[in-house]
Amino acid sequence: xxxxxxxxxxxxxxxxxxxxxxxxxxxxxxxxxxxxxxxxxxxxxxxxxxxxxxxxxxxxxxxxxxxxxxxxxxxxxxxxxxxxxxxxxxxxxxxxxxxxxxxxxxxxxxxxxxxxxxxxxxxxxxxxxxxxxxxxxxxxxxxxxxxxxxxxxxxxxxxxxxxxxxxxxxxxxxxxxxxxxxxxxxxxxxxxxxxxxxxxxxxxxxxxxxxxxxxxxxxxxxxxxxxxxxxxxxxxxxxxxxxxxxxxxxxxxxxxxxxxxxxxxxxxxxxxxxxxxxxxxxxxxxxxxxxxxxxxxxxxxxxxxxxxxxxxxxxxxxxxxxxxxxxxxxxxxxxxxxxxxxxxxxxxxxxxxxxxxxxxxxxxxxxxxxxxxxxxxxxxxxxxxxxxxxxxxxxxxxxxxxxxxxxxxxxxxxxxxxxxxxxxxxxxxxxxxxxxxxxxxxxxxxxxxxxxxxxxxxxxxxxxxxxxxxxxxxxxxxxxxxxxxxxxxxxxxxxxxxxxxxxxxxxxxxxxxxxxxxxxxxxxxxxxxxxxxxxxxxxxxxxxxxxxxxxxxxxxxxxxxxxxxx
Numbered sequence: 001x002x003x004x005x006x007x008x009x010x011x012x013x014x015x016x017x018x019x020x021x022x023x024x025x026x027x028x029x030x031x032x033x034x035x036x037x038x039x040x041x042x043x044x045x046x047x048x049x050x051x052x053x054x055x056x057x058x059x060x061x062x063x064x065x066x067x068x069x070x071x072x073x074x075x076x077x078x079x080x081x082x083x084x085x086x087x088x089x090x091x092x093x094x095x096x097x098x099x100x101x102x103x104x105x106x107x108x109x110x111x112x113x114x115x116x117x118x119x120x121x122x123x124x125x126x127x128x129x130x131x132x133x134x135x136x137x138x139x140x141x142x143x144x145x146x147x148x149x150x151x152x153x154x155x156x157x158x159x160x161x162x163x164x165x166x167x168x169x170x171x172x173x174x175x176x177x178x179x180x181x182x183x184x185x186x187x188x189x190x191x192x193x194x195x196x197x198x199x200x201x202x203x204x205x206x207x208x209x210x211x212x213x214x215x216x217x218x219x220x221x222x223x224x225x226x227x228x229x230x231x232x233x234x235x236x237x238x239x240x241x242x243x244x245x246x247x248x249x250x251x252x253x254x255x256x257x258x259x260x261x262x263x264x265x266x267x268x269x270x271x272x273x274x275x276x277x278x279x280x281x282x283x284x285x286x287x288x289x290x291x292x293x294x295x296x297x298x299x300x301x302x303x304x305x306x307x308x309x310x311x312x313x314x315x316x317x318x319x320x321x322x323x324x325x326x327x328x329x330x331x332x333x334x335x336x337x338x339x340x341x342x343x344x345x346x347x348x349x350x351x352x353x354x355x356x357x358x359x360x361x362x363x364x365x366x367x368x369x370x371x372x373x374x375x376x377x378x379x380x381x382x383x384x385x386x387x388x389x390x391x392x393x394x395x396x397x398x399x400x401x402x403x404x405x406x407x408x409x410x411x412x413x414x415x416x417x418x419x420x421x422x423x424x425x426x427x428x429x430x431x432x433x434x435x436x437x438x439x440x441x442x443x444x445x446x447x448x449x450x451x452x453x454x455x456x457x458x459x460x461x462x463x464x465x466x467x468x469x470x471x472x473x474x475x476x477x478x479x480x481x482x483x484x485x486x487x488x489x490x491x492x493x494x495x496x497x498x499x500x501x502x503x504x505x506x507x508x509x510x511x512x513x514x515x516x517x518x519x520x521x522x523x524x525x526x527x528x529x530x531x532x533x534x535x536x537x538x539x540x541x542x543x544x545x546x547x548x549x550x551x552x553x554x555x556x557x558x559x560x561x562x563x564x565x566x
Contacts, residue, residue, distance in 0.1 A: 027053055041082060044070050044089045051096055061100065068093035084124050091120040091129055095136060102140055110140050131160035131169060138176065145364065151180045167204035171197050175213060185411050187220050207244035211237040215253055222260060223367070225414035225450060231260055248288070251279035255292050262299050263415075269299050290319035290328055294335065301339060309339060330359035330368055334375060341375075346383035353379060366407050370416045373404035377423050381430060398427050418447035 030050050037043045047067035051060045071089030074082050094117035101110035114137050121130035138153035158173035178193035194213045201209040218233035234257050241249035258272030273296045280288035297312030313335055320328040337352030353376045360368035377400035384393035401423045408416035421444040428437035 027055075040070060040074055041085050044074065044085065048089065048092050048096075061096070064093055064096040068097075087120050087124050088126055088129065091117040091124075091126070091133070094120070095133060098136060098140075102143065105143075107140050107144050111137060114140070127160050127164045128166060128169075131157045131164075131166065134160065135169075135173065135176075142176075142180070147180050147183055151177060154180065167200055168206055168209075171200040171204055171206055171209045174200060175209065175216075178213075178216065182216070182220065187224065187412065191217055191220060207240050208246055208249060211240040211244070211246065211249045211253070214240070215249070215256065218256065222256070223413050223415070225447075227260055227264070231257060234260075247279045247283050248285055251276045251283070251285065251288055251292075254279070255288070255295060258292075259295055262295060262302065265302065270296065273299065286319050286323050287325060287328070290316045290323070290325065293319070294328070294332055298335065301335065301342075304342075306339060306342070309335075313339075326359050326363055327365060327368070330356045330363075330365070330372075332356075333359070334368075334372055337375060337379065341379055341382065344382075346379050346386070349379045350376065350383070366411050367413060367416065370404045370407040370411070370413065370420070373400045373407070374416065374419050374423055377401035377404060377420075377427065381423070381427055384430070394427060394430055397423075398431070401427055414447050414450065418444055421447060 027050065030046055030053065034043060034046045034050070037046060044067055047063050047070065051064035051067060054060045054063065067089055071086045071093060074086035075090070077083055077086070094113050098110045098113040098117070101107075101113060114133050118130055118133040118137070121127075121133055134153045134157035138150045138157065141147075141149040141153065154173050154176045158170060158177065161169040161173060174193050174197035178190045178197060181187070181190035181193060194217045198210055198213040201207075201213060214233045214237035218230045218237065221227075221233060222230035234253050238250055238253040238257070240246075241253060254272045254276035258269045258276060261267075261272060262269035273292050277289060277292040277296070280292060293312050293316040297309045297316065300306075300312065301309035313332060317329065317332045320332060333352045333356035337349040337356065340346070340349035340352060353372055357369065357372040357376065360372055377397040380393045380397035380400065384390035384397070387393050401420055404416065405420035405424065408420050421440050425437045425440035425444055428434070428440060
């Protein structure tokens with residue numbers, strides 16, 4: 001998948017190549033940015049971003065090649081900064097070229113290209129790119145099943161990331177190193193590094209990697225038969241995944257917990273499987289869906305509901321064949337072989353088990369090989385009474401059982417050891433070696449009790465109940481918090497209304513007081529004006545009276561004039 005290519009091999013950030021531009025969020029915005037880009041250095045970064053973000057596998061190599069050609073052009077520049085960016089671009093292109101070679105399983109070519117990229121990264125002192133290339137080289141060696149070389153390069157990458165305090169990259173490297181230790185059956189070291197990965201992931205606030213680390217520790221404890229610890233770690237991981245909204249991680253954890261309960265014969269298994277199946281379908285994870293369907297089939301097979309078991313196995317196998325899942329198909333063939341065994345079709349079961357064994361050998365899965373050797377031993381032992389000469393079948397059964405026991409002890413898987421000891425006891429008894437049968441049966445009981453005793457069952461159920469209680473309690477707390485926020489918001493709204501009314505009344509009161517005062521002042525002013533007007537009029541009337549008393553009247557003047565005329 002394309003996302004795996006980017007995440008595993010190519011942990012390079014955009015700012016390494018373009019410190020002046022912001023990384024576009026989508027492919028569409030990258031295309032728009034490419035059209036408007038004014039400088040070749042910006043185009044260079046955008047081209048590689050397109051190469052690493054376009055989902056179509058047929059398109060990304062085109063943009064990677066364009067970026068590579070542009071980088072070759074820019075490296076001829078006399079500007080030293082442009083030269084550095086061009087070299088970083090070439091290193092980035094080499095990483096993508098190496099991915100193509102790796103996908104084609106041309107590991108020699110991939111390593112050659114990555115080493116060129118590493119040399120350039122070291123030359124320009126780009127620690128982050130160099131660390132990413134070292135990780136890529138480690139991945140190639142891991143594909144080549146060269147775990148020591150893979151470990152060497154992962155460790156070198158880790159040191160570089162520690163130097164630049166790249167927390168996310170450190171967590172990823174610690175996870176890879178832990179995984180290598182797990183493949184080397186050094187489970188103590190594996191658990192140690194998964195815990196380191198968890199601690200760094202907490203600091204980096206990477207919830208996905210936190211949950212992944214816890215889940216892998218749970219897988220180890222489960223394989224060692226420490227069921228309470230396995231469920232405890234899976235449950236812790238499940239809580240983180242659910243909180244982070246990581247549906248895929250939650251689905252895997254639910255499936256793992258369900259599988260443990262299935263092995264214990266606990267009825268809770270189906271509930272966990274159905275929850276897991278629902279999440280896998282929601283995210284379109286076909287591989288996960290196939291595994292859960294297979295496990296649901298196992299539950300029905302264990303309860304002797306064979307038609308229902310075969311129905312789920314058939315759907316699971318169809319999906320696994322579509323996606324080319326070798327490991328999953330091997331498990332499915334073993335399950336079909338087990339059902340044939342139950343039906344008494346021993347030759348048919350041997351045929352299924354042989355198919356499963358060949359697939360497990362193809363991918364060097366020792367746990368699967370040990371399991372299938374034991375299944376073949378049981379099938380040959382059960383088919384021996386029907387043969388004219390049963391001795392060869394019993395001897396073949398013993399050979400397979402011995403091989404199963406040796407590998408199970410080598411990888412330290414108590415469940416496989418328990419099953420092989422039980423089968424060995426039956427074969428010894430069939431061959432008349434009753435002393436050997438008794439010894440192997442005693443060992444079988446010891447392993448059986450250590451794996452599936454009542455204390456383990458109680459611890460598992462207690463862990464489940466605690467998880468369910470805590471989950472319900474968390475829901476109740478969340479609901480209470482929502483109600484508290486709603487009540488608080490309602491109270492705040494009421495307070496706003498009350499204060500708004502009070503403030504409004506104060507404004508109205510203030511305005512009324514202002515109007516009243518204005519009216520009072522106006523009335524007072526009017527009274528003063530009227531008093532002044534009265535005083536003025538009185539003065540005028542008084543002056544007129546004086547004038548009238550001093551001056552002769554009009555009639556008097558008229559008589560004087562008339563007298564003069566005469």
